[in-house]
Amino acid sequence: MNRDDQMRAPIYDALETFRKKRVVPFDVPGHKRGRGNPELAQLLGERCVGLDVNSMKPLDNLCHPVSVIRDAEQLAAEAFGAADAFLMVGGTTSAVQSMILSVCKAGDKIILPRNVHKSAINALVLCGAVPVYVNPEVNSMLGISLGMEISQVEKAIEENPDAVAVFVNNPTYYGICSDMRSIVRLAHAHGMKVLADEAHGTHLYFGKNLPVSAMAAGADMAAVSMHKSGGSLTQSSLLLLNTGVNGDYVRQIINLTQTTSASYLLLSSLDISRRNLALRGEESFAKVTEMAEYAREEINSIGGYYAYGRDLINGTSIFDYDVTKLSVYTLGNGLAGIEVYDLLRDEYDIQIEFGDICNILAYISIGDRIQDIERLVGALADVERLYKKDRTGMLSGEYIAPKVVISPQKAFYSKKISVPVKESAGKISGEFVMCYPPGIPILAPGEMITEEIVEYIIYAREKGCSMQGTEDPAVENLMVLTE
Structure with missing residues (x-):
């Protein structure tokens, strides 16, 4: 990594140059540097709303960057030890989905742990890929799912040689890491790509004596939440690519869902945060x-x-x-x-x-x-x-191994009816149920609802977990398949 190069922040510099020119805005956004919305200017400050600008030639364009944004992306790639990097303004959700959509099409199999973030399963709803779950071992005392064991990944690969990719959490929300290097070697030996969800792993690229980062382990792509441990603004992330991945194609996939009105507040925060991490x-x-x-x-x-x-x-x-x-x-x-x-x-x-x-x-x-x-x-x-109180009668565990009956996409778009949670056991879920955070589904579309799952949902709801994913805001009813 060239330290002198990493001292630059091209998007930040371009915004500073733009700010000093006092350009008269006849473009969007309509608040016109905050003048049209004084309460917003008061809340965020004149400087902030003054830099909430639209893409223009001096500031480049995230959909097809050719100058300062491209420069910032190349600096990010160098800082993270990647072959290429994309600035993402739709959060790591957007980066995870772009990874999966880049390698999977309808009917393709992807090997992944079931304790993935909902964004990964949502990507399967979008593209029609079929999940092959490596159900992780559970620490029954702590009630958390662990990493992917190599033997289980190998078994999944042998049983599904036509799978196109292996998806890994690095680390999980709770800090647990799988053997990334071995998973990469194994998957690549069978012609499969390795995708890493590093929403909680930005620091792995810069800290010493920490678990290996996805890029260093040889993974093909990694989605990195700069806004979590990296210090950038909420909703700003990176998508990293290793050698051998077609970056031009990935950009096209990103542009299928990412906004054409990228926030320069988010982009500049990524640029400045990358510089901060590279230097300090x-x-x-x-x-x-x-x-x-x-x-x-x-x-x-x-x-x-x-x-x-x-x-x-x-x-x-x-x-x-x-x-x-x-x-x-x-x-x-x-x-x-x-x-x-x-x-x-x-x-x-x-x-x-x-x-x-x-x-x-x-x-x-x-x-x-x-x-x-x-x-x-x-x-x-x-x-x-x-x-402190007596723990008698308290449940433990956040992970219940699911039984996938049909693909997430087919279930999501099937005919459904609403039934009370208490009467849903034995039916197939047509929607997600999760506690957020951490956003790991208790149920995903296409999975069989069991008595154990029903009990868990009711218990989590009564204990005060923030329940999400269901059409019913109160999470008293679930949408289930009619046939």
């Missing part, structure tokens, strides 16, 4: 790791909690662990993760990333300070002292 990422993520490890040690000394980390590594289903993830098991205190999540927000003004049935996740990144960590640890100690 290693030291920044060393501090993040240090803070997360300190928090883990302090939380484990409280009692009742289990902040897990590298101690989980077993070389197979947990090949490696991302220590920047502060995942904490809460059931030892008789409290569901979502209950601790609510208590931290309502009683202590602390907003963590999510709470599920068994765990909470506090996202530690380059913007955190040690005093914030101390406040979180103190609040968790308080919660343990004041709210």
Whole structure:
């Protein structure tokens, strides 16, 4: 990586040049540098609304970049060790879907773990590809699904030699990593592409002593959430390509769904954040790791909690662990993760990333300070002292192995009727049901609904999880196939 080159931020520089020229706008957006919407200008500031501009020759165009945006993409590719990179303004959802749509067409098989983000299954609804799930092993105490074991991936490949790709989470939301290098070798030996969802892995490209990044492991494509651990604005991400992938074709796929009115606020934030990570990422993520490890040690000394980390590594289903993830098991205190999540927000003004049935996740990144960590640890100690209760009758587990009956696309577009959740067992789901975050479906279109799944949905709903995916906003009814 050329450090001098990485000091440049071409989109940022072009916007600064544009701002100084005081150009009279007879183009969109219609707020005209905020003058037409003074409340918006007051909320976001004159400088921000003044840079909310449309694509124009001096600023390039994301759909077909030839100057400053292309330059920024090439700098991003170099910083991340990729052959090519695309700036994405539709979030990592858009990047994940572009990866899948680039390699899959209707009827193609794709091998993937079932604990994927809903964006991956939504891509199968769009293109008609068929999922072949490698059902991951589950840690029954923590109630989380683990990584893809090589033996299971090999079995799926042998049983489905016509599959076109293998899709891997690197890492999972909870910090668990599969053996990326071995999966890549195995898939490539059978002529399959490897796609990585690195929504939670931006830092793997810059931090030391962290799990391997997808590009370094030889994966063909990776979707990276710069806005999560990388510091860019919400909804801005990168799609990385390795050598041997046709970038011009991928750009065409991206342009099928991505906006033609890309936000320069998002684009410039990607440009500036890439520069920041390239120049200061290693030291920044060393501090993040240090803070997360300190928090883990302090939380484990409280009692009742289990902040897990590298101690989980077993070389197979947990090949490696991302220590920047502060995942904490809460059931030892008789409290569901979502209950601790609510208590931290309502009683202590602390907003963590999510709470599920068994765990909470506090996202530690380059913007955190040690005093914030101390406040979180103190609040968790308080919660343990004041709210601890008997755990009898509490469910554990966020993953129930599904039975896929028909493809997500066919189920999504089939005739459906609405039935009460309590009466849905034995029917085929026509929609998604999930707790968000983390956005891993409990049910996806085309899957058989079981009594266990019904019980889990009702329990999660009653505990206060934010339930999504269903037509019914209250999640009391499910859309099921009629035939």
